[in-house]
Amino acid sequence: MKVIVKDNYDEASLEAFKIMKEVVVNKPNAVLGLATGSTPLGLYKNMIEDHKKNGTSYKNITTFNLDEYVGIDRNHPESYYTFMNKNLFSGLDIPAENVHLPYGDTKEDCDAYEKAMEHVQVDIQLLGIGGNGHIGFNEPGTSFDETTHIVELQERTRKDNARFFDNDINQVPTHAITMGIATIMKASKVLLIATGENKADAVKAMIEGPRDTSCPASALQAHKDVVVILDKAAASKLTK
Numbered sequence: 401m402k403v404i405v406k407d408n409y410d411e412a413s414l415e416a417f418k419i420m421k422e423v424v425v426n427k428p429n430a431v432l433g434l435a436t437g438s439t440p441l442g443l444y445k446n447m448i449e450d451h452k453k454n455g456t457s458y459k460n461i462t463t464f465n466l467d468e469y470v471g472i473d474r475n476h477p478e479s480y481y482t483f484m485n486k487n488l489f490s491g492l493d494i495p496a497e498n499v500h501l502p503y504g505d506t507k508e509d510c511d512a513y514e515k516a517m518e519h520v521q522v523d524i525q526l527l528g529i530g531g532n533g534h535i536g537f538n539e540p541g542t543s544f545d546e547t548t549h550i551v552e553l554q555e556r557t558r559k560d561n562a563r564f565f566d567n568d569i570n571q572v573p574t575h576a577i578t579m580g581i582a583t584i585m586k587a588s589k590v591l592l593i594a595t596g597e598n599k600a601d602a603v604k605a606m607i608e609g610p611r612d613t614s615c616p617a618s619a620l621q622a623h624k625d626v627v628v629i630l631d632k633a634a635a636s637k638l639t640k
């Protein structure tokens with residue numbers, strides 16, 4: 401894993417943007433694996449600004465998102481479908497038909513998403529990391545062999561996400577559909593961003609811990625091209 405430590409969130413976002421832009425410019429029909437959450441917002445702002453200022457085009461780009469809640473409508477204000485349209489897609493020239501997010505709560509829904517990805521090679525997979533080490537919604541204990549599947553969200557994850565649901569954990573969905581770790585590992589390149597002290601333990605386990613399902617992100621130790629971008633707070637527990 402290549403680890404880059406920046407002073408703060410804005411600098412980490414800018415560094416991630418440079419890597420993402422390189423992929424998009426070098427391969428105008430690239431396939432991007434995308435993520436939601438607070439972490440990628442700075443990167444997405446940079447992508448939109450660059451598209452508007454410099455004309456970097458996403459006309460031939462295809463995207464596949466990592467995950468989506470189960471049990472809320474796609475048009476719910478906190479669905480990941482809404483999040484992506486609001487925070488990224490509406491600011492780019494990407495055609496709606498090139499955009500993919502998982503949706504549903506059955507095995508058939510999971511299989512359909514895997515099938516949609518079967519003949520595509522994700523050029524770069526963007527990831528955040530949960531305070532518990534999850535990637536996508538692959539919570540601790542998830543087998544590294546899983547493909548797209550339905551998960552029950554852990555209490556820590558639901559607490560972390562309650563800020564988007566009136567700070568009321570009862571409103572946070574209990575389940576989600578997510579790409580599995582095996583799906584994520586197929587990407588040519590992985591770009592993981594983590595900022596803030598809340599992520600420091602998970603970052604340490606991902607990089608310095610054993611490759612073990614207790615920290616789902618540690619699966620990435622076996623991937624040949626991973627760039628981890630941290631701010632100082634997220635890097636604060638690393639020994640080296």
Ligand code: PGA
Pocket residue numbers: 436437438439440527528529530531534535536
């Ligand atoms: P966050 O979530 O970016 O909102 O911190 C990251 C994650 O849970 O993967």
